[in-house]
Amino acid sequence: MKIFFAAVVLSLGGLAAAAYGAQPRPPHFEPEACPTTPRPIAALKAARCGYLVVPENRSKSSERTIRLAVAILPSHQQPPHPDPIVFMTGGPGESAINTIPFLVEAGINHDRDVIIMNQRGTLYDDPDMNCPELDGYNAEQVSLVFDAPSTGEVQAKAAAACRNRLAGLGIDLSAYNTTENERDFVDLRHVLRIPLWNVYGYSYGSDLALSMMRDHPDGIRSVVVDSIVPPDIVNLPFTWGSFKAGMTAIFDDCAAQPSCESRYPHLLATLTELVNRLEKHPVVQNVVPPQGGAPVKVVLDGGTLVDMLVANRPKPADMPRALTELAHGNPQIMLAARAGTAEVPAHPEQALGMTQSLVCREWEPYGSTADVLRAGKEEFPNWPDSVLVNAPQLPFEHELCQAWNVPKGPDSQRVRVRSAIPTLVVSGDIDAKTGHQWGRYVANSLPNSTYVRIRNIGHWVIVQSPCAARIFRSFVDHPRSPDTTCVATVPRVRFNIK
Numbered sequence: 001m002k003i004f005f006a007a008v009v010l011s012l013g014g015l016a017a018a019a020y021g022a023q024p025r026p027p028h029f030e031p032e033a034c035p036t037t038p039r040p041i042a043a044l045k046a047a048r049c050g051y052l053v054v055p056e057n058r059s060k061s062s063e064r065t066i067r068l069a070v071a072i073l074p075s076h077q078q079p080p081h082p083d084p085i086v087f088m089t090g091g092p093g094e095s096a097i098n099t100i101p102f103l104v105e106a107g108i109n110h111d112r113d114v115i116i117m118n119q120r121g122t123l124y125d126d127p128d129m130n131c132p133e134l135d136g137y138n139a140e141q142v143s144l145v146f147d148a149p150s151t152g153e154v155q156a157k158a159a160a161a162c163r164n165r166l167a168g169l170g171i172d173l174s175a176y177n178t179t180e181n182e183r184d185f186v187d188l189r190h191v192l193r194i195p196l197w198n199v200y201g202y203s204y205g206s207d208l209a210l211s212m213m214r215d216h217p218d219g220i221r222s223v224v225v226d227s228i229v230p231p232d233i234v235n236l237p238f239t240w241g242s243f244k245a246g247m248t249a250i251f252d253d254c255a256a257q258p259s260c261e262s263r264y265p266h267l268l269a270t271l272t273e274l275v276n277r278l279e280k281h282p283v284v285q286n287v288v289p290p291q292g293g294a295p296v297k298v299v300l301d302g303g304t305l306v307d308m309l310v311a312n313r314p315k316p317a318d319m320p321r322a323l324t325e326l327a328h329g330n331p332q333i334m335l336a337a338r339a340g341t342a343e344v345p346a347h348p349e350q351a352l353g354m355t356q357s358l359v360c361r362e363w364e365p366y367g368s369t370a371d372v373l374r375a376g377k378e379e380f381p382n383w384p385d386s387v388l389v390n391a392p393q394l395p396f397e398h399e400l401c402q403a404w405n406v407p408k409g410p411d412s413q414r415v416r417v418r419s420a421i422p423t424l425v426v427s428g429d430i431d432a433k434t435g436h437q438w439g440r441y442v443a444n445s446l447p448n449s450t451y452v453r454i455r456n457i458g459h460w461v462i463v464q465s466p467c468a469a470r471i472f473r474s475f476v477d478h479p480r481s482p483d484t485t486c487v488a489t490v491p492r493v494r495f496n497i498k
Helices: 010-020 042-046 097-105 132-143 149-168 178-191 204-215 238-255 258-263 267-280 302-310 316-327 332-339 352-362 369-379 397-404 437-443 466-477 485-489
Strands: 028-031 048-055 065-073 085-088 114-117 197-202 220-226 283-287 296-300 423-428 449-454
Touching: 028 178, 042 065, 042 097, 048 178, 065 097, 085 178, 085 204, 097 114, 114 178, 132 149, 132 296, 132 352, 149 352, 149 397, 178 204, 197 204, 204 220, 220 466, 238 258, 238 267, 238 302, 238 316, 238 369, 238 437, 258 316, 267 302, 267 316, 283 332, 296 302, 296 332, 302 332, 316 332, 352 397, 423 437, 423 466, 437 449, 449 466, 449 485, 466 485
Parallel strands: 085 114, 085 197, 197 220, 220 423, 423 449
Antiparallel strands: 028 048, 048 065, 065 114, 283 296
């Protein structure tokens, strides 16, 4: 089908007036040149680009609007199937535009056009809720004791500086949330005059896609969710179960391979011993970052180790060796990996202002500090409280959200999704961010779903696994009978043994 660029869709005029009140114009599309990205994206040369213009906050009478970057990639196969694919990226706060090379490499636009729209507040949007204050803190954190209250105070101070700057620009921080994101995509389908499309969301994008299935099912032919974040479950305690599932899968893969098991035995016990030892006696060294430059002070304590592992630093294939060498007094692999994060990005991939507005509104209020500690103890009963009290990759988030100061989101956003829309649910076996157990959980309330768990893959499965990419294409062509036979042929992790 042809996707129209319409500045104003006249047939929606009455609907827009009812839905949005006295807005100067209803949501509309403004064609423009594709964004200039820090690293050239070849696929943008053939794309059609522009901006979706929508109200910043649909619950208020303000006339303030925002602009969301959109790119439409043509299908490799011409003519394409009439129902395009719309992609919802993760984060929250990632720029969807910057993910285009991964989507193209996986063949997502094989026989359908793919529509990529940045979620509100991200890179290339207006506004772009980039947070150099928090980016700078994240680089500085390399040299700080991870779980120290003083570290949390530095983070909260950086967050307050970012929040005050963004609010001073007139940005309504409470408007950057899933409810508004959903409506943005509904408006996009309407203004582009698309009767039916297929929705693909990964990580936070799976939360968004599932929420749309529940709240705005019209026009959705099929849904693919990858690296699952259930909207009714996600909170800070959620992270501990996901971390345990991912680490257990990696360690089990090593134990199932004699060459790995003999060289790197008892990995879970080794990890427990390391977390306790490093929390009491951190390793502190000056380390030259892998990207070069002056040496940086690196503090490797128990909380730092957990934070690194959940982010796949080092890569899963190197984890058994890195942990075992660290236990034997050689921390160099881990120190180098940590030093690599000491750089303030020139072009941040994630708009941390948008991240915090959403997390502080929708995730953080649904799990207290005591809940995080309790969830951590359930998974790792022999670990120190100082590590377990902080959610992996979200340390001191309660303190940060106090500084961010946005209202709690509606409970309606946290209703379990039950839908008959055909859905492909994809989880990575070794995903330590969004554990594979959540894929099965979501599929259980979707009667027309197909659930697959892919070995040897962590977070964001379809762009990393040729098997998952084939299943994706099969599913979109045949949503009720995809070919999943390749799942049985995917090998376990191939570990680097030295």
